[in-house]
Amino acid sequence: MASLEPDNNTTFLAIGDVHGHWDCVIEAIAMAEAILGKVPDLVLQVGDAEPHRNEEDLAGCHTPKKYRSLGDFSALRQGDIRSPLYFIGGNHEPYVALDALPGPFPAPWGDDLSVYYLGRAGATMLENRLKVAWLSGISSPNADPGTRSESLRARTYFSREEVATTLHEASRLGEIDVLLTHDWPSDMRVGRGNDSTRDLIEAIRPTLHLCGHMHAGFEGTIGTTIVNALNAVPPATKKQGRERFGWWRLYERDESGGIRCLEVGR
Numbered sequence: 323m324a325s326l327e328p329d330n331n332t333t334f335l336a337i338g339d340v341h342g343h344w345d346c347v348i349e350a351i352a353m354a355e356a357i358l359g360k361v362p363d364l365v366l367q368v369g370d371a372e373p374h375r376n377e378e379d380l381a382g383c384h385t386p387k388k389y390r391s392l393g394d395f396s397a398l399r400q401g402d403i404r405s406p407l408y409f410i411g412g413n414h415e416p417y418v419a420l421d422a423l424p425g426p427f428p429a430p431w432g433d434d435l436s437v438y439y440l441g442r443a444g445a446t447m448l449e450n451r452l453k454v455a456w457l458s459g460i461s462s463p464n465a466d467p468g469t470r471s472e473s474l475r476a477r478t479y480f481s482r483e484e485v486a487t488t489l490h491e492a493s494r495l496g497e498i499d500v501l502l503t504h505d506w507p508s509d510m511r512v513g514r515g516n517d518s519t520r521d522l523i524e525a526i527r528p529t530l531h532l533c534g535h536m537h538a539g540f541e542g543t544i545g546t547t548i549v550n551a552l553n554a555v556p557p558a559t560k561k562q563g564r565e566r567f568g569w570w571r572l573y574e575r576d577e578s579g580g581i582r583c584l585e586v587g588r
């Protein structure tokens with residue numbers, strides 16, 4: 323059998339919690355370009371992107387005062403994000419503005435930036451290349467958060483209905499390449515993750531599961547699913563410098579559906 327032409331394959335970059343440091347997104351895409359000789363076909367971001375367009379967005383984000391910062395998303399201009407970027411919501415996100423988006427999802431976010439919000443829950447084919455399912459938010463400490471109230475904290479939780487939506491839409495789409503959630507599945511490391519995410523992985527059986535939230539790089543498996551947790555991006559201002567294992571990962575999906583990691587950012 324003839325080997326596949328590289329152009330038949332899909333390349334995608336995964337990025338961890340951005341927390342408003344969008345200069346790191348630009349940097350990661352440039353690193354991927356240096357490896358591939360072209361920019362990746364798309365970028366997936368695992369939540370806590372904090373893409374604040376203005377102070378009003380920031381006011382609608384649940385964040386402790388000491389971490390409250392506008393970040394540099396509002397300074398981005400058309401062409402700065404050179405591969406289409408799709409993000410889910412984490413637990414620090416401008417949810418008041420995101421929840422007000424009328425859809426359909428994925429919905430453009432920011433002015434002509436090639437940045438798209440995937441919404442609370444769903445599954446679709448992205449860029450005609452990759453079947454992706456997602457669930458925004460984190461697990462509620464209560465057994466069932468019920469109806470989401472208007473409080474900023476309550477908006478950070480996913481609901482049972484949204485978990486069901488992800489499962490339903492993923493089943494309709496067929497075999498899923500990537501499942502995106504913010505939090506980890508339970509039982510990967512003691513005291514981390516939630517059962518809803520593990521249940522989703524076991525039911526959907528995506529080729530790859532990507533998550534963030536814990537600000538730690540991690541590699542594991544659940545059944546046949548590769549589980550990769552991404553570290554948070556390393557802001558230039560941090561004292562620990564820019565060494566941070568797994569803040570981005572570059573992948574290639576071949577035509578048979580196999581996904582392999584080409585490089586890990588550190």
Ligand SMILES: [Fe+2]
Pocket residue numbers: 339341370412414535536537554
């Ligand atoms: Fe985070």
